[in-house]
Amino acid sequence: MRKGIFLILIAFLFSVACANLVLSEELAPEKAVEEVSAPQIDFLWGHVVSINTENGTILIGYNDIETNQDKQANISVTKDTVLENVTELKEIAPGDSASIDYTLSPSQDMIAKSIWIEKPQQNESEISPGDLQNKDEAVAIEPSEVPAD
Numbered sequence: 001m002r003k004g005i006f007l008i009l010i011a012f013l014f015s016v017a018c019a020n021l022v023l024s025e026e027l028a029p030e031k032a033v034e035e036v037s038a039p040q041i042d043f044l045w046g047h048v049v050s051i052n053t054e055n056g057t058i059l060i061g062y063n064d065i066e067t068n069q070d071k072q073a074n075i076s077v078t079k080d081t082v083l084e085n086v087t088e089l090k091e092i093a094p095g096d097s098a099s100i101d102y103t104l105s106p107s108q109d110m111i112a113k114s115i116w117i118e119k120p121q122q123n124e125s126e127i128s129p130g131d132l133q134n135k136d137e138a139v140a141i142e143p144s145e146v147p148a149d
Contacts, residue, residue, distance in 0.1 A: 039103040041113060044073060048096045048117075053089050058115070060098055075100055075110045082114040092117055 046062030049072060056077045064071045077089055086092055097118040102110045 041101050041103055044075070044098075044100045044102060044110075046073075046098060048092055048094050048098050050094055051089060051092050056089065058089075058092065058098070058112075060100065073110055075102060075112045075115075077112050077115070081112045084114065084116040085119070086115075086117045093119075095120055 044060060044062055046060040049059040049061045051058050058075045058077060060073050060075055062071060062073065063069070083089070092098075092115075097120075099116040099118075101113045103113060105111055
C-alpha cells in the first residue's frame, strides 16, 4: 500500500512539473528575433550625365535591360564610397563611363559603395606631346619608312 501511494505521489509530482514547464513556455513573452543581414549590393553601369559635388550626387544614364528603356539614376556618394580611377568626385565629368556598386537605404535612395570611372579615349590628334612619357614615343613613322618583310 505504501508502495502504491509512493508511486501515485511520484506520478502527481511528475505531472505537476510537466504542466509547469508547458505553462511557462506558453505564458513567456516571445522574444523578437531580429534578422541582421548585410544590405544587398546591386550593380549599375552607365554614363555620367551630371555631377553635384556640393550634394555628393551623380546622375547616371543607363539602359534598363528588363524594359530596354533608357533611364537615369541619382546616386549618393558618401565618405565611405570607394573611388577607382579617380581620387575625387570633381574629377568625374559628364560622358565618363561609370560602374557603380550600391545599396538601397531604408528610404530607397541609392548609396554608392564603389564607383569605377572610365574616361573616354582620346583621339591621337588630341594627345599632346606632354601626355607621352618618353620623347622617343612622340616620333611619328611614315608608312613609307616601315621596312617591308
